[in-house]
Amino acid sequence: MHTFVVLVSTTIATLVAAHQGDPVITAKCAPFPRAKQRPNTPRAMELGMNQTWYAEMPCTNMTEGTKTTGDDLQDYFQAQWGARKSGFYAPGDVSFVTDPFSNSSDGSAVMRVYYQKGSYTPSGSDDDVTGGCQFYMSPFEGQAFKKGLVRYDVAFSDNFDWVKGGKLPGVFGGAHGTRGCTGGDMANGDNCFSVRLMWRENGEGEAYAYLPPSNHDLCHTEGIMCNDEFGTSLGRGYLQFEKQTWSTIEIFVQMDDVDKPNGILRVWQDSRPVIFIEGLSFRTIKSFAVSDVLFSTFYGGGSSDYAATDDTFAYFRDVQFSVGEPETLVPPPSMASLSSTSPTLIIVLCIISCLLSLYS
Template identity: 40%
Template structure:
């Protein structure tokens, strides 16, 4: 059996010395009161829940005996309420079910160049995974709306690293990042011209009817024109993913900013929808940070290579050829 490493020890090994956690209420709360609680204490971008307020509530832990394997890491006991997310029947994408918001970690110190998030997630017993869905992760950069929903990163606006479940609960890191230096040909990397990049799909699997712990580390590449960024994922305190050689940014104005709470079925069409109303549950959100970026080795990014993987660049080329052929006709 693989050895387990609690989140606090992982943070220490990467010299992540600053930490915070999300407070949870002491009593259950319906959606309106749940939203007010989160707005008042979770430092939400623009002071609001972006999508899905009606699908959020704090409820009694449905799996008080379904603890996570390995050492406990958080302040929420089984007696404390947990955050419930409802996915209505036939819902898919964040505007039809689930929820999405951005919890900024405001500090007075230097911007974060590395950040680590840990939390616990559970799914209803017998949860139908369908084709997949999104789960919370980290994001950064000055844009608070890009790097999701098909809005790709240009390297200076944002990055996002969420988790996904896939068919049968298979897990992965799902990232909106730049993909230069032929990284799309690397083992475990699945690129998509229209949406995000899958990292190590199936390297772990979520279980329904019990708690699962995920710990996600993101170290930004430095300098921005070198692909030495690093993403590491622990599942139930056992390392499942370690992916270096990443370019999470191409400009020094992109920093790690906080939790990208994003969960829904999908996918952007009805083939992803849940056939029945179902739920996920969350607790024990903790974040660690550091002003030090990745110090790993990596290859310098060729500008032409970076453009070649930018969907907008290909769009400009296609438009130019269209104009050219119209002029000839």
């Protein structure tokens, strides 16, 4: 297989190696704490990361059939994985089970995600049909970073039907606590960005990004498919997924400098480089940077021809989030003007806004 390479600009970034012994943040294993301190992975060191967070899996199963007690799982993800409380879709479709494809040396469970027959994108499925899950993980407590690396292993059950495609986790950047850049909520340069993966027909894969319109030159590049209403497909077919087999995914994003489009996206599958794109613009103002893992997986696509054809599962393990130096952010112009406004005036404006909303 070949590597999908796009050099939008002639600038080649220099990747600086990290030092051994860099600090890590480790979530505790529940229900029996066994947190470990581990060094950065070789890939994180190669990319100059400063710290790595490991999402420890529970030591024992947390499952009751296909669906679980959503509140319990959501509490676990908030406490152990830094998941935000808001924007959590279908926690009841997540469970932790014994690894069905290999023997784990430490006895940890793996994360299992259930896709109900007929389910597709969260806003498209019927109210009583859910499948997959989506939540934002902020293990570094809202800090923003110049670059980030999301790593995880993924596997699919033997009856997994690829249909037309579905989402897999990736990198998100936005102001602290914000959501968006999914489900048709487009990136405009001053709100957010996201880079996830998608599986496609026959197990092919791609990077799937919400990028601002300033990347319009990308749309004329072979191997890139833009969409005015949804995300951009990058390098379709350069990844390949198999059923009942673990595959290691690594997604690296380096932010641009705002005044020049020098952002970088790199993807590896099973240590093999598959996508390398330079000259990207992730933002037009420096009010956000890499901040979250967007743990997003479901069938779709926004139409029923993407829907799961059977009750099926995907599995995840070894979820990691590595970050580089913190990014110094600049408040957007609207926030900067508000900061110079008197508190009394701000309160009055808020009251007027609330009153108007009652009649709108």
